[in-house]
Amino acid sequence: MSFSENDFPGLITQLERASGAYPDPGFSLEVVKEIIRIFKRVPLYPGIAAGCSFKIVKEISPEILKEGDFTLVFPKKGQPFSGKVKSVGKDRIDLASKENIKTADVKKVLVINKKVLEEDWPTLIFPEVK
Amino acid sequence: MTNKQLNKSQIFLVTGPMNIKVISGTVSVIGAEFGKGKTFSVPQGKKVPVETLPSSGEVKLQSSGKGRIEQLEKRTIPAMWDSLAQKIYKEKLKKILILGEVDTGKSFFTTYISNKLINNGSTVGILDCDVGQSDVGPPGTLGLAICKKKFLFLANQPADDIYFIGSLSPGLHLTLFLTGIDKLTTEASAKTDFLIIDTTGWVHGDGGRQVKHSKIDIINPDLVILLQRKDELEHLVLTVPPKKVFRLEVSKTASNTSQHDRKLLREMVSIDYFKGSKKFAIPLTKLKTERSYFKSGNEVNIPNKKVVYAERLRAWEGTLVFVKEALTPAEAGELSKSFGNIRQFKTGQEKYITIALLDGNRKILGLGSIEKIDFKSGKLHFHSPLPEKLIKKVCIIQFGSNRTDFSGREMGFISPGAI
Structure with missing residues (x-):
């Protein structure tokens, strides 16, 4: 048979893609974790988790980074680096990993959007059963 | 007036x-x-x-x-629908499979053709396979209605039988889905002159193609009706003899239903089903289970304060362990030396799991929603709209994968195989 009977192969393909899609392994790992977190929230719909995976990473302007965001920073010079944002100053970004960069030296930043499921599938959002 | x-x-x-x-x-x-x-x-x-x-x-x-x-100004129902109804009646085309994407008017068409056949004195079975947008039976089930009298709204037809899937999508439940279709088709064939099978709108991709081909194999329909806007269903009938395929254009009045409205409509049916539900408790010793590991092994005593209940399963399956709080990896590792793979299930997580309630002959009596598995009192507490006299007959429960609260509202999911 050439058809797969469920969407798990597609989900694995997206996990594989995400694991090698970024120049920083720490950022790739966070993207993979986010895909898995989405799947655990909708365990009957691996296809939806796979579909959401394309929207997890988005490019934003450095000025709108927030404390707690997980970001991948591409400097104008040097290697990209990733980490959780500790603080965003007027002209400077500090990561919890103690790395920092002047906003003027940033070429682009990527962040992980943790609200993809809420945005795309609001009908699948339920309170946690405790 | x-x-x-x-x-x-x-x-x-x-x-x-x-x-x-x-x-x-x-x-x-x-x-x-x-x-x-x-x-x-x-x-x-x-x-x-x-x-x-x-x-x-x-x-x-x-x-x-x-x-x-x-x-x-003009008729909205195409004249071709009438000639098709006549053809079905005259040629005694007993099993009719209707295929179409979502929002193509399959239920309206099913109603129209059914009424035309009923007008001729026929008994018509309607098998509603749309588990996520059920008209016949509550969501998460396949529903069979046996109709002898004309009707206007499929959703008002009482289900003569249902098959529990326990999910709003056949996606991860293909085996149950196809088994249910086979079971209800067989039942309907013996009781009706015609059977109309109204399907889900899942017609594309691996799963959509596979499930529709399997349906055609299982049902062996006398006629496959394609409700399509252009040619979006043709891939499903490439190997079906041409004389068994009838193509209809989707009515321009068929309208799209949003994700939100679909949920609202689905919940309306579910809320209506669970209306007047009462709380019941059945001793676990009286119950057998299906579609779960729970109560399929032998109870074992595990001396750990976090463990409320444990069952050794068969062969390599390991041990199902109900815990008050998660075991640490070290604790689980230690236990696995004696009990094999440790499957942890946190107590309380069973709340709202949708269950089917069956009698001793495995006849489905209705649905319920779990409140609690109480190991102290040894009882399963659940809510169901079934009357007391039917609850007394319950001795088998089937576990579903979706959660429904006691009033019929959707409450999420449980991972298949977790319990």
Whole structure:
């Protein structure tokens, strides 16, 4: 048979893609974790988790980074680096990993959007059963 | 009360809430004929076309209600539907499979064809396979309605039997889904002159193709009807003999339903099903389970304060362990030396799991929603709309993968295989 009977192969393909899609392994790992977190929230719909995976990473302007965001920073010079944002100053970004960069030296930043499921599938959002 | 006189071959759209009585002549409403003295109701939020029959004389209607009646310029139901109904009746095409994407009017078409056949004195079975948008039976089930009398709304048809899937999508439940179709098709074939199978709109991709091909294999339909806008279903019937395939264009009045509205409609059916639910408790010793590891092994004693209950499963399956709080990796590792793979299930996580309630002959009596598995009292606490006398017959439960609260609202999911 050439058809797969469920969407798990597609989900694995997206996990594989995400694991090698970024120049920083720490950022790739966070993207993979986010895909898995989405799947655990909708365990009957691996296809939806796979579909959401394309929207997890988005490019934003450095000025709108927030404390707690997980970001991948591409400097104008040097290697990209990733980490959780500790603080965003007027002209400077500090990561919890103690790395920092002047906003003027940033070429682009990527962040992980943790609200993809809420945005795309609001009908699948339920309170946690405790 | 308003009286209205209709001319030959006029079409009206009746928007509910409205009650109509036929004073003279005959009208056709979604294929159902209503003659002198007959009445029908259109509830709020529903619209139905009312046609005077060409053979009917003067038609007088009496209407009451807050809805409205407006004349349409032309017929919205294609004439081809009538010739198709005739073909099905004359050629005794017993099993009719209807395929179409979502929002292509499959339920409306099913209603129309069913009524046309019922008008001829036939008994018509309707197998509703749309587990996520059920008309017959509650969501998460396949529903079979055996219809001898005309009807206007499929959703008002009581289910004569249901098959529990426990999920709003067949995606991860293909085996159950196809088993249910086979079981209900067999049952319907023995009790009906015609069987119309109304399917899900899942027609593309690996799963959609596979499930539709399997349906064709299982049902072996006498006729496959494609409700399509262009050629979006042709890949499903490439190997079906051409004389068994009939193509219809989707009505322009078929409208799209949003994700949000789909959920609302689904929940309305579920809330209606669970209306008047009561709390029940059945001793675990009286119950057998299906579709779960729980109560399929042998109870074992595990000396750990976090463990409430444990069952050794078969062969390599390991041990199902109900815990008050998660075992640490070290604790789980230590236990696995004696008990194999440790499957942890946190107590409380069983809340709202949808279950099917069956009697000793494995006949499904209805659905319920778990409140608690109480290991101290040794009872399963659940809510169900079933009457006490049926609850007394329950001795098997089937676990579902979706959660429903005690009033019928959707509450999420449980991973298949977790319990």
